[in-house]
Amino acid sequence: MAVQSVAIIGLGLLGGSIGLAIAKHCSDITTTGYDADPAACEAARTRGLADVICDNAADAVAAADLVILCVPVGAMACAADAIRDALPAGAIVSDVGSSKQSVADTLRAALPGAVVIPAHPVAGTEQSGPDAGFAELFEGRWCILTPPENTADEHIQTLCAFWESLGSTTEIMDAQHHDLVLAVTSHIPHLIAYTIVGTASDLEEVTRSEVIKYSAGGFRDFTRIAASDPTMWRDVFLNNKDAVLEMLGRFTEDLTALQRAIRRSDGDALHELFTRTRAIRRSIIEQGQDR
Numbered sequence: 001m002a003v004q005s006v007a008i009i010g011l012g013l014l015g016g017s018i019g020l021a022i023a024k025h026c027s028d029i030t031t032t033g034y035d036a037d038p039a040a041c042e043a044a045r046t047r048g049l050a051d052v053i054c055d056n057a058a059d060a061v062a063a064a065d066l067v068i069l070c071v072p073v074g075a076m077a078c079a080a081d082a083i084r085d086a087l088p089a090g091a092i093v094s095d096v097g098s099s100k101q102s103v104a105d106t107l108r109a110a111l112p113g114a115v116v117i118p119a120h121p122v123a124g125t126e127q128s129g130p131d132a133g134f135a136e137l138f139e140g141r142w143c144i145l146t147p148p149e150n151t152a153d154e155h156i157q158t159l160c161a162f163w164e165s166l167g168s169t170t171e172i173m174d175a176q177h178h179d180l181v182l183a184v185t186s187h188i189p190h191l192i193a194y195t196i197v198g199t200a201s202d203l204e205e206v207t208r209s210e211v212i213k214y215s216a217g218g219f220r221d222f223t224r225i226a227a228s229d230p231t232m233w234r235d236v237f238l239n240n241k242d243a244v245l246e247m248l249g250r251f252t253e254d255l256t257a258l259q260r261a262i263r264r265s266d267g268d269a270l271h272e273l274f275t276r277t278r279a280i281r282r283s284i285i286e287q288g289q290d291r
Contacts, residue, residue: 001158003029007064009057009079011035011044012229013124014096015070016133019049021166024135034060035130036071043130058086066162069095069107074235076103080110087114092155094119098182098232099240100146100175108148117151117159118175120144120182121168128229139167146175176243183243188251190233191244193225 006022008015011033022029033050034057035041045053054060061067061083071079076095087093092115097103100118107116123141125132143163147156160170173181200211200219215223237244261269 001065001154003066003158003162005030005032005064005066006162007031007061007067007083008033008050008070009035009060009067009083010070011040011049011053011130011133012070013128013132014121014137015068016044016047016049016130017123017135017137018068018070018096018133018166019044020047020133020135021138023048025167026165032060032064040130047130047133049130049133057082061091062086062088064088065091066159067091067093069093069097071095072229072232072235073097073099073103073239074231076106077110080107084111087111090115092117092159094159096121097239098186098236099243100144100178102239104146104148104175115151115155117145117147117155119146119159119163120178121163122182122186123168124228126224126227128232136167138163141168142171143168144171144173144178146173146178148175179240179243180247183240183247187236187240187244188247190225190228191237191248192251193222194233196222197226 003026006018006029008019008031011019012035015033015035019031019033022031030052031050032052032054033041033044034054035044041053041055044050052060057079065088067083067087069076069079073095076097080093083093093107093111094117095103095107096119098120100120103118104116107114107118121138121141121143123137125137145156145159145163156172160172163170196219203211211219258270258273260266261273
């Protein structure tokens with residue numbers, strides 16, 4: 001089964017990039033789009049993020065064989081409710097959320113009988129909105145699919161082939177395992193970035209102008225991450241709470257050990273840690289995931 005018509009619900013960075021990527025790589029696929037924000041719909045029309053920008057979600061999905069929900073994970077239930085009665089039989093419903101178990105549970109409850117395959121393209125920037133999308137966002141990136149048990153192989157292969165046509169490499173993963181992995185690689189780093197930037201801003205001994213003026217490379221990287229969409233990340237932490245808290249507990253233990261090493265002037269322990277983490281960075285560069 002080849003995808004012929006894609007409905008994109010939510011036309012921000014990811015939804016807009018999907019529309020542009022389809023236009024670049026798969027000109028035979030027709031696209032419809034919808035966003036709950038009228039201003040986003042107007043911007044999407046101007047940029048050509050989909051062939052047709054619809055006035056409501058139901059019209060957008062009416063003829064689609066693949067529906068991609070590009071909304072914050074906390075808005076999945078509302079988005080699913082809006083398309084339930086118009087969803088064509090046999091259409092695949094997917095998403096782009098950063099937590100997967102909560103999305104799977106929500107869509108299964110909201111869309112009984114529908115073919116639901118949650119997915120997570122591991123790609124993005126700190127920018128948001130319809131003006132932020134670009135066609136190359138998914139090229140050379142992973143897209144993780146977390147199909148529920150008993151999902152037909154044909155449907156999984158269809159969704160894999162779609163993402164691969166946009167330049168992604170696909171991986172099949174259990175939803176709970178995905179959430180644990182992403183808690184380490186994405187969610188905790190964002191939480192740390194939000195925290196350290198907030199701490200710097202709150203320091204009474206340092207003015208905000210000094211924080212901005214003398215920002216070194218590390219702090220600049222933190223501010224880039226901390227500039228990410230607050231609504232999206234609020235929903236990620238609330239919907240991946242268990243995995244985030246587990247990984248945050250492990251991080252806190254490691255941070256305490258690092259604090260102890262500094263207090264005791266244990267240079268060997270510090271050097272061993274920094275050497276090990278440097279090797280991880282090199283591995284990321286070797287796999288082309290450093291951009």
